[in-house]
Amino acid sequence: MKKVLILGANGQIAKIVSHDLLSEDIDQRLFLRRSSRLTTKNPKKQEIIEGDALNQADLEVAMKGVDIVYANLAGEIIEEAKLVVSAMKKTGVKRLIWISTLGIYDEVPGNYGKWNHQQLDGGYLETYAEAAKIIEASELDYTIIRPAWLDNKDEIDYELTQRNEAFKGTEVSRKSIAHLVSQIILNPDQHIGESLGVNKPNTDGDKPAWVK
Template sequence: MRQPKRIGQTDPSRETVINGDVNDYPTLAQAMAGQDLVYANLGGEFEPMVKNIVQAMTAAHVNRLIYVTGLGLYHEVPGEFGRWVEESIGTPVMDDTRRAAKIIEESTVNYTIIRAAYMTNDDEIDYELTEKGSPFKGTTISRQSIADLIVKTIKNPALHQHSSLGIDKPGTDGDRPY
């Protein structure tokens, strides 16, 4: 369970912390009212959560979504690493993730889906992006790099509109994350 107190200090003039559950549609719909952008980085069963997010965004006329998920949505991870990703994550989870992404992509929401390689806690910002339809490149990415992409997109919502981006650290290609 998420703990809102862990967020730390906020600026009440621009931020409101809500203790809610994305699976609770009425609370989610209420939270969406008056927002400019939705950032979602979730765990669990993705399809029902994404249905709620898209429905609540549409009802509240919130058009911008940044959605973080893992690599392999489009079978875009080549070679042995791609096979290993599919096997280690498992068909049920991958299929659920793919259905969720399809809901986003087929909606009227202006989305950026970020497909992250295996995350590290490395103290660095070093990344490359691949577009949907291109083979995924590396195997790992720092959380700081993902955060950098997210913050840049939040600050400039015109970036990466209606796109699905793979993010990895250059030069980390291989058969397994290291």
């Protein structure tokens, strides 16, 4: 049975992924700073481990015996990227799914791209772009996921663009991103070495429809 380590397991998307994987032949190790925030739904398939993604020793302990690392992290993302890569190399884990954001390659066209820069420039976009460079240079079997602006719609509806393609659409549901992550966990040979833009089809515009 494969085992996945979910870093940042209390995140909204991570929780959906964890729930979705309960019906699959996958063991889960749920990693977060304050373990009291989570409870297992199925102790036979889920293990909670407390740790800090800014502490390489914590990461190495969490990575022992896992097949896939799914990183749903925020905060000091550049340092987290360095430490995740280092810990994976130390423990011999090769497969990484890394959540990033749209715009890190300046791939978002038109007025939407300008609006996205206005919202995310000044520390966020730059740090996520630098973290992605670290992942891409790592020689790990990585997949980077770049979601459009997220909403909580109860739907799975998305399309993909590659690193060298213009980003499409303006929004996507967290449930859609979770579905993509779960599919990669279940089929880890897919999308290796790819950076995937993810959006809901037919949502082109100057900004997400729900933004005034």
